[in-house]
Amino acid sequence: MLKFEIDNLKEAVKENPDALNLVNNFANKASELNDFIYPDGYTGVIENPIITFVNNCAKLYVLALTEQKLKKDLKSLEEKRNETNASEIDKQIEEVNTSLSLATEGVNKCAANINNSRNYINKNIADLEDEKKVSAQNKFKELDDMRGQLLAHKFEKKENEDYENMSKEELIEKLKEALEEKKKQEEKNAELEQRLEQLEQFKEEQAKKKDKSILSKLKNGFKTIKKKVVKAKNFVVNAAKNHKVATVAILTAVAAAGIIGSCVVYNTPLAIPARIVSALWQPLHHIGLGAPLHSINNFLVGVLGNGSFNNVSGVWTIGSKVVNNMNMAEVILGNMAGAGILYAAGRGIFKGVKKGVKWIKGKRKKEKEQEDNENEYADEEEFLRTLSDEKLAEFIKTLEEILSAGKVPEEYNQYSIEELNDIYNIALAEQGARGIVDGVLNNMTEEECEQILKYLKDKIETWDKENTQSIGVKIGGVDYMFIEKEKAIETYQKIEEVYNNKFGGRAR
Amino acid sequence: MKKGQIITLEDNEKYLLLMDTMQEGHKFFYANKLTDDEKTTSEYEYFEETVEDGDTYMGIVMDEEIKEFLHTVFTTDLLETALDIESGNINLEDDNQDNNQD
Structure with a gap:
């Protein structure tokens, strides 16, 4: 009843x-x-x-x-x-x-x-x-x-x-x-309804995949290597039994650890096994059976570029951003392109979306090689961090000129044009993370101030509603990308201050 | 066979049956290969179960299309499980829950 x-x-x-x-x-x-x-x-x-x-x-x-x-x-x-x-x-x-x-x-x-x-x-x-x-x-x-x-x-x-x-x-x-x-x-x-819709969507996609070819194979036969089952017994994990954790939790975690590898091969959302990590982290770690969850995380962290995972809190950090909201992680991890975006966002590279996707695809074939590439720009990143704001802006401008000309000058001949483009994106991300440079502000015209203030105001106001991941804007001739709302607000306030001081703060 | 069982095949390979599904009259399993001392490994297989003359056989699915299809089925099942855990429909402290899910 x-x-x-x-x-x-x-x-x-x-x-x-x-x-x-x-x-x-x-x-x-x-x-x-x-x-x-x-x-x-x-x-x-x-x-x-x-x-x-x-x-x-x-x-x-x-x-x-x-x-x-x-x-x-x-x-x-x-x-x-x-x-x-x-x-x-x-x-x-x-x-x-x-x-x-x-x-x-x-x-x-x-x-x-x-x-x-x-x-x-x-x-x-x-x-x-x-x-x-x-x-x-x-x-x-x-x-x-x-x-x-x-x-x-x-x-x-x-x-x-x-x-x-x-x-x-x-x-x-x-x-x-x-x-x-x-x-x-x-x-x-x-x-829950939203999640149910998500599930329904996957079911629809699954039904679509069950096309004529699959149905025909299921009906007429398909290739298998048959082996006789000589023994079967129930799976018992004493640790689970002692701690009264459902067997289904362990089976699900082990399954998710296997499925996640195939997600890349078959281009299906990584968010699903990622969600299992979130759901099972506490109970399985409590009884020392978190190994399959660790393997999922290691995989995700690898896929996500410079991501890391806190084993105690169960919180992901991607680049400088803490992704402690599972929904947000899901939006990003929702599909392969999303994984690419996350890779790009992790590095703060707005323009790097395509590169991120390409990177993911390349990973399928050459994972080892890709790991090496991951560290390829470590020295450059470190170098960029040591530059002053002005020097960084100058360096970005130089790179823009090189990229615009499409030819590598002699002093940079250890890099290809593609590599310089990567470094340019990393430099932009570094600049975006630091915030706007005063020198740039002083170069702004009244009209430019007004346009950017209007643009930023609109983006900031709709940031949460539209689940914005990042915004790109050219300020004083320099490209900036903001992956944090707070940085965008801070920049807005700085420009507003300049606008008020320099141009008398006329009504926009 | 049912999920949650460890099976030993005729060549002495052991597998843990993780998930199952019925598709057009075929019963499939997603399974993890185990070591001799029954530890999990990073090898996974999709099996089709058949019964002939009272003996049970597991067929390792070799067809790529069928494998891809099964992957989508099991991934969707995984999402459903995650939702069930989050909404409390699966009680992780109840070891009988597994049987209820069958």
Whole structure:
């Protein structure tokens, strides 16, 4: 039997035996439907939609009852308004109106949740085998009809003592609590729904890959090397058993360690095994079985360029950036191109996206060689870090001239033009990480200040909303790339200061 | 066979069955090769299970297309597992959970 949160509803209709009976029948019918649709237990990603459906129905009725009571209060107060102290009554009317709008909002949210869960239930029913589908549809229709009957019953009862006796303050408090709880639940649901969508998307992609060629092979046969199984036994890890960690955790971690290598070969998202690391890090490390997770991390860190992983905190650092938000890491790791971007972003190279992707592809073939390349610019990076801001800007300008001419001058003849381009990108990243140089600011014209301020303002304001990873901007003839919002804000403030001081801070 | 089992093949190679899937009537496994003393290795195989005259056989899948397809299936399953762990549908402290997932 499922457990539902319908005690408040039972309390609300306790004076009406028919309605109370209906509430109990409603819950029983929902449990019956649950057992029918999910005979082996519900294993979905979001909360069981049947539970959500019943709980929201219950909440909706309680809130609707409150709403009804408040409307009645409001009417009564408006009638009194002409008879007594108008200002005192106005205050009360305002309070009731506030409560009423909270109640109405709650009712609407519950109704929306009921619709969502109804859609999920219908979707799960549609996935059933044909012979069960019709029965499940009928059972759900009965449940939905009972919801309507319940509503009718509730409103037949004219008064509800509990709510009648509640003060407005108590009602408001109750409503606020209910809404707060609803809000939390909605946020959780929204996050899970987003992930569910992601899963659905992968399933669709998977279905697409099951094309005619695969189906034909599955039907007509495919090449295997057959070997007889001479012995089989259950996998038992004493450490896991002693610490009561599910075997599934170990199997999943070992599987993820293998899958991640194939992700590069088959061009599928690295974020999925990465997520397993995040989910299993604590329990498996606790019992000393983190080896497969370490192998995943070592792999990712290799793929991500100059990334590193803190074994204690489970936090990734990529370049100078701490990627402690799994969602952010996922966005970046979502696909191979994303991995390339992360490689580029890790080095602070905005223009290096293509290079990053190319690097990833090259890694498949020549991993060892690639490791060597990883350290290829270590000396140059160190050299760039030692330069003053002015010298760095000068060096970048020189490199721009070389790249623009497309010819390597004699003093740089130990490098190819491609290598100089790499160094140029590394230098830009170094400059972006330091922030804007005063010399550059002084060279800016009024018009340029205005344009850049407008551009930066827009980008900063939408940074979070658009999940911005980096922005590139030319300031005083110098390319900058910001991979941190704070740096962009700091630069904006510096330019604004120059603008105000130098040009009188006219309205933009 | 079911996931969570260690199988020994006729050539004495041992594998740990990690994940399984049914596709068009074929049962496939993703498996990790084990050392003689049953330690995990970095070698993985996709197997097709068949039963003939009461004997079970594991066929190492050699077809690249089928392997790529199985990779997408198991990767998707992995994501589903990650979501289940995150949403609390898989209780990592319950060792019977594995059986429930079968």
